[in-house]
Amino acid sequence: xxxxxxxxxxxxxxxxxxxAGALQAAPINVPGFSxxxxxxxxxxxxxxxxxxxxxFGDAPFDTGGxxxxxxxxxxxxxxxxxxxxxxxxTGAQVAYIFSKSSIGQQVGIEQILPTTFAANKAYTLxxxxxxxxxxxxxxxxxxFALFYYDPGNPxxxxxxxxxxxxxxxxxxxxxxxxxxxxxxxxxxAPGDIAVGKQIGIELLTALPTDTAATAGRQYDxxxxxxxxVPEPGSLALIGGLAALALGRRRRQAETSx
Numbered sequence: 001x002x003x004x005x006x007x008x009x010x011x012x013x014x015x016x017x018x019x020a021g022a023l024q025a026a027p028i029n030v031p032g033f034s035x036x037x038x039x040x041x042x043x044x045x046x047x048x049x050x051x052x053x054x055x056f057g058d059a060p061f062d063t064g065g066x067x068x069x070x071x072x073x074x075x076x077x078x079x080x081x082x083x084x085x086x087x088x089x090t091g092a093q094v095a096y097i098f099s100k101s102s103i104g105q106q107v108g109i110e111q112i113l114p115t116t117f118a119a120n121k122a123y124t125l126x127x128x129x130x131x132x133x134x135x136x137x138x139x140x141x142x143x144f145a146l147f148y149y150d151p152g153n154p155x156x157x158x159x160x161x162x163x164x165x166x167x168x169x170x171x172x173x174x175x176x177x178x179x180x181x182x183x184x185x186x187x188x189a190p191g192d193i194a195v196g197k198q199i200g201i202e203l204l205t206a207l208p209t210d211t212a213a214t215a216g217r218q219y220d221x222x223x224x225x226x227x228x229v230p231e232p233g234s235l236a237l238i239g240g241l242a243a244l245a246l247g248r249r250r251r252q253a254e255t256s257x
Contacts (some may be wrong), residue, residue, distance in 0.1 A: 025124070028115050028226040030201065033093040035222065038065045040074045048073040050095065057107035057204070058248060060100065065097050071098045071107035071150045071205075086130055086178050090223040094178075094229065094256065099140035099217040100206045108204030110157075115199050119190040123161065125201060128178035131220040135175070138168040142219045146185060146226075148197040153163045157202060160194050161185035167219075178222055187231050194226075201226065 032052030040047040042063045048055070049065030050073065058071030077089045086094060101107045117123070128145050136142070145162035161184040161213055165171050173177050188195055201224060206213030 006209050008054045020085040025227040027230045028113070028123075028228055029226050030111070030113065032111070034089075035093050036091045039217050040076050040093050046073045046075045046096075050074055053111050055109045057105040058101045059103050063152070066164075069107070069226070071101055072096065072109045076084065085176070086220070087176060088178055090128070094220050094222045095140070096128075096220050097203060097205055097219045099136045099142070099191065099219065100210070100215040101208065101211040102215055104208045106204055106207055108202060110200060110202040113201070114194050117148055117194040117199055118228070119158065119188055119192065119195045120231045122185050122187045122231075122239045123199070124179050124184045124227045124229060125161065125193070126182035126184055126223075126225045126227075127203065127221050128223040129165070129171075129173060129179040130220045130222075131173050131175045132220050134217050135220055136167040136217040137214045138166060139210075140213045140217055140219075141166055141206055141210070143205075144181075145201075145202045146183070147200040148194040149200050149204060150197060157200065158194070158197055160188075178220075180223075182198045184229070199226070199233070218236050 021032050031095065035050060036222065038047055038049055044063045046063060047065055048061050048063045048068040048070055049086040050068070055069040055072045058069045061070040062065040062068070063073070074093045075096060076085050077092060078084055090153060095109070097109060098107050123146055125144060125146050141164050143162060143164040145190045146160045148160055150156055150158060161183045164180070165181060167173055171181060202220065205219070
């Protein structure tokens with residue numbers, strides 16, 4: 001095979017590889033994904049204020065950053081003896097959420113991103129979750145979800161994908177190591193109502209009517225990640241184009257001998 005044909009083959013392989021890589025899962029920026037600000041190094045050892053996130057569902061309390069729901073917040077991952085609560089936390093702080101509100105509302109935390117849902121894409125949301133010292137009961141739910149934001153109905157939370165877990169042994173939850181759990185939405189068709197609307201992320205615990213849930217217990221969480229996944233057909237198309245390109249280069253090489 002001539003040097004020129006070998007070079008052409010190499011260029012084709014590299015180009016197709018780069019193109020395919022561009023179509024693979026792409027991360028979407030989630031501001032405050034590891035809950036680092038404001039500092040939880042307060043007189044109360046926690047911060048109820050969480051930058052970039054909206055919290056709701058429990059009595060407001062001001063730990064220094066302004067009044068915010070006391071049902072959620074952040075804490076320093078380093079204990080007074082300098083050991084850590086979670087060995088694999090991202091950054092210096094971890095977030096918490098009570099398993100049930102003390103005032104009969106649903107406790108939650110959410111963020112609406114500037115990024116919008118796109119057609120022919122699916123979305124994967126992952127969260128690192130652990131158990132607090134006050135361990136949630138087996139019937140205490142934690143739900144994480146993706147929703148689309150509709151400016152015409154701003155209070156609605158139109159769910160695109162959701163997952164609920166319990167501390168019942170079905171997930172490997174721990175008080176020392178965070179476990180990454182995820183959900184993936186269905187592929188969004190071009191006519192799907194969510195397409196073109198802003199992406200919302202939400203974590204919440206028991207409904208007020210959930211009498212089996214226990215007040216005063218909490219889940220801890222960190223490292224909220226969101227990725228966009230192209231439809232499988234796009235990757236198959238790239239694979240076919242790569243095969244065609246290589247076949248063409250091979251035929252050119254044979255005719256030039």
